[in-house]
Amino acid sequence: xxxxxxxxxxxxxxxxxxxxxxxxxxxxxxxxxxxxxxxxxxxxxxxxxxxxxxxxxxxxxxxxxxxxxxxxxxxxxxxxxxxxxxxxxxxxxxxxxxxxxxxxxxxxxxxxxxxxxxxxxxxxxxxxxxxxxxxxxxxxxxxxxxxxxxxxxxxxxxxxxxxxxxxxxxxxxxxxxxxxxxxxxxxxxxxxxxxxxxxxxxxxxxxxxxxxxxxxxxxxxxxxxxxxxxxxxxxxxxxxxxxxxxxxxxxxxxxxxxxx
Numbered sequence: 001x002x003x004x005x006x007x008x009x010x011x012x013x014x015x016x017x018x019x020x021x022x023x024x025x026x027x028x029x030x031x032x033x034x035x036x037x038x039x040x041x042x043x044x045x046x047x048x049x050x051x052x053x054x055x056x057x058x059x060x061x062x063x064x065x066x067x068x069x070x071x072x073x074x075x076x077x078x079x080x081x082x083x084x085x086x087x088x089x090x091x092x093x094x095x096x097x098x099x100x101x102x103x104x105x106x107x108x109x110x111x112x113x114x115x116x117x118x119x120x121x122x123x124x125x126x127x128x129x130x131x132x133x134x135x136x137x138x139x140x141x142x143x144x145x146x147x148x149x150x151x152x153x154x155x156x157x158x159x160x161x162x163x164x165x166x167x168x169x170x171x172x173x174x175x176x177x178x179x180x181x182x183x184x185x186x187x188x189x190x191x192x193x194x195x196x197x198x199x200x201x202x203x204x205x206x207x208x209x210x211x212x213x214x215x216x217x218x219x220x221x222x223x224x225x226x227x228x229x230x231x232x233x234x235x236x237x238x239x240x241x242x243x244x245x246x247x248x249x250x251x252x253x254x255x256x257x258x259x260x
Contacts, residue, residue, distance in 0.1 A: 007104075007107065008102055008103045008104070008107060011101060011102060011103040011107070012103065012107050012110070012111055015103070015107075015108065015111035015112075016111050016114045016115060018111075018115075019081075019085060019111060019112060019114065019115020019116075019118070020115055020118050022085060022115070023081065023115065023118060023119045023122070029080075030077065030081070030119050030122070030123075031119075031122055031123060031126050034073040034076070034077050034123050034126065034127070035126045035127070035129075035130060037073060038069050038070070038073050038127050038130050039130050039133075039134075041065075041069045041072075042062065042065075042066060042069060042130065042131070042134050042136070043134070045061075045062070045065045045069070045192060046061065046062030046065060046066070046134060046136070047062070047134070049061075050062045050065070056193075056194050057194055057196075057225055058225075059223055059225055062134065062135075062136055063136055063138050063222075063223055064194075064219070064223070064225075065191065065192050066131055066136050066138075066222065067191075067215060067218045067219035067221075067222050067223065068186075068189075068190065068191025068192055068215050068219070069127075069191065070124075070127050070131075070218055070222070071152065071186075071189075071191065071211070071214050071215045071218050072186045072191055073123060073127060074120055074123060074124070074127075074149065074152055074153070074156075074218075075152065075156045075182065075186065075211065075214065076178070076182065077119055077120065077123050078116040078117075078119060078120050078152070078153045078156045078157045078160065079156045079157070079159060079160040079163070079178075079182065080160065081115060081116040081119045081157065081160065082112050082113065082115070082116045082157045082158070082160030082161045082164065083160035083161065083163045083164035083167070083174065083177075084160075084164065084174075085112055085115065085164065086112065086160075086161050086164035086165055087164040087167055087174075090164070090165070090168070090169070090257075090258065091169060095258055096258075096259065099252070099255070099258065099259070105248075105249050105252035105253055106245075106249055108252065109158070109161060109245065109248045109249060109252065112157065112161055113153070113154055113157040113158060113161075116153055116156075116157035116160065117150065117153045117154070117157070120149055120150075120152075120153040121149065124145075124149055138222045138223050139221075139222060140220070140221065140222060140223055140224035141220065141221045141224070142221070144217070144220065144221040145218065145221035145222065147221075148214070148217040148218050148221055149218075151214075151217075151234065151237050151238065151241070152214045152217075152218070152237070154241050155210070155214075155237050155240055155241040155244065158241060158244040158245055158247075158248055159244055161248050162244060162247060162248060162251070163177050165251055165256070165257050165258060166257065168257060182211075185209055185210075185211045186211050188206070188209060188211075188212075189206070189209050189211035189212040189214070189215050190206065190212050190215050190216065190227070191211075191215050194227065195212075195227045195228075196227070207228070210236065210237060210240055212228075213228070213232070213233035213234075213236055213237055214233075214237065216228055216230075216233055217230060217233050217234070217237075
């Protein structure tokens with residue numbers, strides 16, 4: 001285990017520039033793809049289906065589902081950013097060089113997350129433009145929105161780091177995580193419906209889904225409506241982020257699936 005006595009600002013900044021530069025190089029995948037996906041979801045759920053649905057909790061359906069679409073694209077983009085970054089570092093064997101740099105493992109992990117956060121805010125701006133195009137202009141609490149974008153980006157960015165390391169050289173493992181874990185949790189996280197539409201048993205189960213708290217917080221920031229305690233949601237997402245950060249640092253410290 002290497003010991004770094006002080007924060008390496010130059011190395012930290014260099015790694016952040018590397019991650020931001022990677023986002024710029026894959027601009028189509030990073031920004032345009034979520035933009036198109038969000039547009040399709042808003043059109044189908046907001047106009048085609050939404051025109052046949054009455055108000056949900058006093059909110060137009062298109063305004064109610066947009067926070068869910070926003071959260072879904074944000075989560076997928078940040079998760080992909082960090083997971084593919086660490087994956088290709090392993091694939092190209094550059095991760096071995098990273099492990100020998102005069103920078104702590106915590107700083108290395110945080111630099112990956114900052115790259116994901118930059119992508120998250122770029123997507124937030126792009127999705128805001130899509131929303132305005134479709135007539136969705138709700139923004140009840142802008143500061144809270146920024147806070148939730150940061151919190152959601154940190155948590156799912158950290159999960160992406162773990163997934164990228166776990167995937168080894170297998171794209172099938174990425175497909176497993178996105179198709180069988182993230183996507184189902186997103187659709188079961190209240191993105192397109194109110195929790196009160198579910199039977200009480202399912203309402204209870206939904207509280208164990210972290211994506212539910214992400215969607216609920218973003219929905220409150222945009223519309224002013226929430227279904228659970230915001231403090232509870234922030235507390236759970238923060239605690240989970242701290243836990244996954246510790247796992248990431250442990251992985252880098254022990255070299256699990258990192259050193260060939």
